[in-house]
Amino acid sequence: MALLQISEPGMSTEPHQHRLAAGIDLGTTNSLVASVRNSVSVVLNDEDGRALLPSVVRYSATAAPVVGYAAQCAQSIDPHNTLVSVKRFMGRGLADITDAGSFPYHFVDAPGMVQFRTAAGVKSPVEASAEILRVLRDRAERSLGGELSGVVITVPAYFDDAQRQATKDAAKLAGLNVLRLLNEPTAAAIAYGLDNAAEGIYAVYDLGGGTFDISILRLSQGVFEVLATNGDSALGGDDFDQRVFCWILEKSRLAALDAKDTRLLLTKAREAKESLSEHREVSITAVLSTGETVDLMLNATTFHEITQSLVNKTLAPTRKALRDAGLSVDEIKGVVMVGGSTRMPRIQAAVAEFFQQTPLTNLDPDKVVALGAAIQANVLAGNRGEDDWLLLDVIPLSLGIETMGGLVEKIVPRNTTIPAARGQEFTTYKDGQTAMSIHVLQGERELVSDCRSLAKFELRGIPPMVAGAARIRVTFQVDADGLLSVSAQELKSGVQASVTVKPAYGLADEDITRMLRDSYTHAKDDMQMRALQEARVDAQRLMDATQTALDENAAELLTADERNAIEAAMRTLQGRLDGSDPRAIKDAAEALNAATHDFAARRMDVSVREALTGQRLDAI
Amino acid sequence: MQFDFNRNHFELFGLVPGFALDSAALEQAYRALQSQVHPDKFTHLSAAEQRASMQWSTRVNEAYQALKSPLNRAQYLLQLQGIDALAERDTAMPGDFLMQQMEWREGMQEAREAADVAALQTIEAEITDTAQQLRAVLARQLDEQHDYLGAAQSVRKLKFMDKLVVEIHDTYEALET
Numbered sequence A: 001m002a003l004l005q006i007s008e009p010g011m012s013t014e015p016h017q018h019r020l021a022a023g024i025d026l027g028t029t030n031s032l033v034a035s036v037r038n039s040v041s042v043v044l045n046d047e048d049g050r051a052l053l054p055s056v057v058r059y060s061a062t063a064a065p066v067v068g069y070a071a072q073c074a075q076s077i078d079p080h081n082t083l084v085s086v087k088r089f090m091g092r093g094l095a096d097i098t099d100a101g102s103f104p105y106h107f108v109d110a111p112g113m114v115q116f117r118t119a120a121g122v123k124s125p126v127e128a129s130a131e132i133l134r135v136l137r138d139r140a141e142r143s144l145g146g147e148l149s150g151v152v153i154t155v156p157a158y159f160d161d162a163q164r165q166a167t168k169d170a171a172k173l174a175g176l177n178v179l180r181l182l183n184e185p186t187a188a189a190i191a192y193g194l195d196n197a198a199e200g201i202y203a204v205y206d207l208g209g210g211t212f213d214i215s216i217l218r219l220s221q222g223v224f225e226v227l228a229t230n231g232d233s234a235l236g237g238d239d240f241d242q243r244v245f246c247w248i249l250e251k252s253r254l255a256a257l258d259a260k261d262t263r264l265l266l267t268k269a270r271e272a273k274e275s276l277s278e279h280r281e282v283s284i285t286a287v288l289s290t291g292e293t294v295d296l297m298l299n300a301t302t303f304h305e306i307t308q309s310l311v312n313k314t315l316a317p318t319r320k321a322l323r324d325a326g327l328s329v330d331e332i333k334g335v336v337m338v339g340g341s342t343r344m345p346r347i348q349a350a351v352a353e354f355f356q357q358t359p360l361t362n363l364d365p366d367k368v369v370a371l372g373a374a375i376q377a378n379v380l381a382g383n384r385g386e387d388d389w390l391l392l393d394v395i396p397l398s399l400g401i402e403t404m405g406g407l408v409e410k411i412v413p414r415n416t417t418i419p420a421a422r423g424q425e426f427t428t429y430k431d432g433q434t435a436m437s438i439h440v441l442q443g444e445r446e447l448v449s450d451c452r453s454l455a456k457f458e459l460r461g462i463p464p465m466v467a468g469a470a471r472i473r474v475t476f477q478v479d480a481d482g483l484l485s486v487s488a489q490e491l492k493s494g495v496q497a498s499v500t501v502k503p504a505y506g507l508a509d510e511d512i513t514r515m516l517r518d519s520y521t522h523a524k525d526d527m528q529m530r531a532l533q534e535a536r537v538d539a540q541r542l543m544d545a546t547q548t549a550l551d552e553n554a555a556e557l558l559t560a561d562e563r564n565a566i567e568a569a570m571r572t573l574q575g576r577l578d579g580s581d582p583r584a585i586k587d588a589a590e591a592l593n594a595a596t597h598d599f600a601a602r603r604m605d606v607s608v609r610e611a612l613t614g615q616r617l618d619a620i
Numbered sequence B: 001m002q003f004d005f006n007r008n009h010f011e012l013f014g015l016v017p018g019f020a021l022d023s024a025a026l027e028q029a030y031r032a033l034q035s036q037v038h039p040d041k042f043t044h045l046s047a048a049e050q051r052a053s054m055q056w057s058t059r060v061n062e063a064y065q066a067l068k069s070p071l072n073r074a075q076y077l078l079q080l081q082g083i084d085a086l087a088e089r090d091t092a093m094p095g096d097f098l099m100q101q102m103e104w105r106e107g108m109q110e111a112r113e114a115a116d117v118a119a120l121q122t123i124e125a126e127i128t129d130t131a132q133q134l135r136a137v138l139a140r141q142l143d144e145q146h147d148y149l150g151a152a153q154s155v156r157k158l159k160f161m162d163k164l165v166v167e168i169h170d171t172y173e174a175l176e177t
C-alpha cells in the first residue's frame, strides 16, 4: 500500500456504505488531517494545497478566531492574543509551567488548567485546541464531501491522564466523535509498518515541536504490540528555539523584552535553528521596537554546544524504554524517525550512535502520524479492509494511590497493556465509618508530592460496621484511550458505594455547554439544533448496530421475549427520532442500550468461544 | 451455555495448567482472543457491546500477564492451590539466602558509591544466573514434586532478586544522569 499521496480537495470518495472517518494529528506546532480514500491513506490539503495547519490561534474582540498561517503571521504583532504551542498547556496548571515568564501571554491561574486572557475573553488551552480541530474538521468534511462519522486523534504517548482528558474535551467541543485517542509513535508505526510490511522489533523516536516520545514495538503477523514507551511531554523543538533565543539575548546584551520583541526573536531563533539543518552557519538579524538591533552569526558548533543537554535529555527516556522492554540495542531492527525536529543532523547522529544503526528517515516526519491515525480511524469506523490487524498499546505512566505517610502505592504499573483493570481492597479504620477518601496519582516517584494528582474522591454509603470489618473493593479501569475510571463496592453488604471522581482538570458537562455557547454567535438555536442533530446521529448509529447484531445472532442467543423487548425499545427510539427533543431521543437510546446488555455479553461469549475453537484447530 | 468469564487463566487460553508452558501457544491464543474481543473491534457498535468488549479484553490481558512471566505464573499456580506465596507470615528465609542477599546488597552499595557500572553489571549477571537456576528448581517443585510450600519459598526468593535487579536498573539511571 502506497501511503504518501496527497489528494486534491473535492476528490470524490468511494460510494457504498463507506463511513467517513479521519485521523487528526493535533501537534504542538503543526496539525494535520488525513483520511483513507480508495484504500490509500492521504493527507487532506487546504484550498491552497497546503497540508500543514500551524497550530496557532489568534483571538480578537470583534471577529471569529483566526487559525493557521494567518494567525502565525500575526504572532509578533499581536502576541497576547495569538496562542502558539497551546498543546504544552493542555491539562496543566500555572504551577506546572516553570518558565511562565518566557511566554508573551497573560496567564490566568484557573483551577486545574491554566487559561489565557485575550481580547475575546479568557480562553483555555482546550478551547484553543478546539478551534484548531474545527478548522480540520471543516477541511475534512469539505474534502470528503460529507459529515465525519468519527475521528482518531493522536496524543503523545507520554501524555498523562489529564492531558488525554483535555484532548478529548477539545474534540467534544469541536463536535467530533472521537473513536480513539491514539499514541503518536504508535500511529507512526502503523503507517510505517503497513507500508513496508515490517516484521520485528522497532523503535519510534518522535521529537516534535513540544513533546518527545520513544516507543518500542514488536510488529508481527498483523499485530502491533507496544512493549514499552517513555518520553517527556515538555521537550521539543520549542526548547531548542528557547536556547537560541537566550543565546541571542546574551550575545546582544539585551535586557527584558516586551511581548512583541520576545515573539519576534523566538521566531528568528526558530528560523535560525531550522536553517542550521542545511547550513554550517546562519545570520540572525532583527530590529526591535526599542530601536536596538540584533546582528549575529550562529554556527553549527555553537548551536550544538548550547543544545547538547537537550539532545541528551531524549536519550535518558530512550534507555529507560529499552530497559523496560527488556531489550538491548542490537535487538532493535529499525528506528523510525518522526517529528520535524528529527531533521536536525545532530539528532540523527545521536540516535544513530545510540542504536548503532542509521535511523529510517525515508518517510515524511511531518505526516506519518496523521497517515497512521487515518488508517486506524478507517478501521474503527467499521470500514474494515481485507487486511485485519490488531493494536496492543500500553499506559505510559504508573497509576497509584496515596497511602500512609504521603507515599504512593502503585496499582497499575507503567507499560501495562490496555485496557487494564486492577482491584484493591480497603477497610475502615474507625467504628461506624461510612465514608472514605481515596487519592489517585500518576507517576513513577514514591512521594505523593512528586506525582501528578489525578483525582480525589469519596466513597460514601458504606454500611456502619466496626473498624476494619468493611471490605471495600475499588476497581481502577484504564480504557483503550489510556483514560482511568474508578468504581467501588462494599463486599460484605454488596452496597455499591457511590464514587464521585472529581478530576482536578477535566471539564464538567456544564463547562462544555458554556464553551459551546460562547463559540456560537446565534447561541441558542445553534446549540439546540446541534444537540438534536447529534442525538439523532448517535441514535441511528445505535439502531444500525443493534440491527446488525440481531441479524447475526438473535436466533441462537435470544428467547422470543428477549428479542421482543429489544425490538420494542428500537421502535420507541425510532418513534422519537423525528421529534425535536434531544433529551427524549437520548433517553430512548439509553433504554435500548440497557435492553441489549445481556445480548451483548452473550455475543461476546460466542466470539471468545470461536476464537478458542479456531485456536485449537490451528494447534492440531 | 454461557462461557464462564471466571474460568482460570489456563483454561481461558485452552492450555494445560503447569509451570512448563508452550509460550508460543500462549501467545497465539492471546492474540486470537484479543483479535475477537479488543475494544478496537467494537468502536462502531453499541455502548453495551463496547462495555462487554472492554471487560473481556481487560480479562484477557490480565490472564496473559499472569501467565507470561514465569514468576507470575508460579504465583498464580500456587494461588490455584490456595497458597498466597507472598503472605506476610511465611516470609522467613533460610540463612544462606539471606547471607547471599546481604552480599549482593553490599556490593551494590559499594558500586553505587564508586559509580562503578561494570561492578553493577557483574552483580546483575550473577543475580540473573542464580535466578535462572532457581527457576529450574521451581519448575520441578511445581510440576513434578508438587512441593507447593517449597515452591512458595522459591517464589519469594525470586521476588527478592527481581527487586534487586530493579534497584540496579534504577542505579544505572541515577548514574547516567
Ligand SMILES: Nc1ncnc2c1ncn2[C@@H]1O[C@H](COP(=O)(O)OP(=O)(O)OP(=O)(O)O)[C@@H](O)[C@H]1O
Binding pocket: A026, A027, A028, A029, A030, A031, A087, A207, A208, A209, A210, A211, A212, A236, A237, A238, A270, A273, A274, A275, A277, A338, A339, A340, A341, A342, A343, A344, A365, A366
Ligand atoms: N529543518 C528543520 N530543522 C530543525 N527543526 C525543524 C526543521 N523543520 C521543522 N523543525 C522543527 O520541528 C518542530 C515541529 O515539528 P512537528 O510538526 O513534527 O511538531 P508537532 O507535531 O507540531 O509537535 P508535537 O508532536 O510535539 O506535538 C518545530 O519545532 C520546528 O522548528
Ligand SMILES: [Mg+2]
Binding pocket: A025, A027, A028, A184, A208, A209, A339, A369
Ligand atoms: Mg507531532
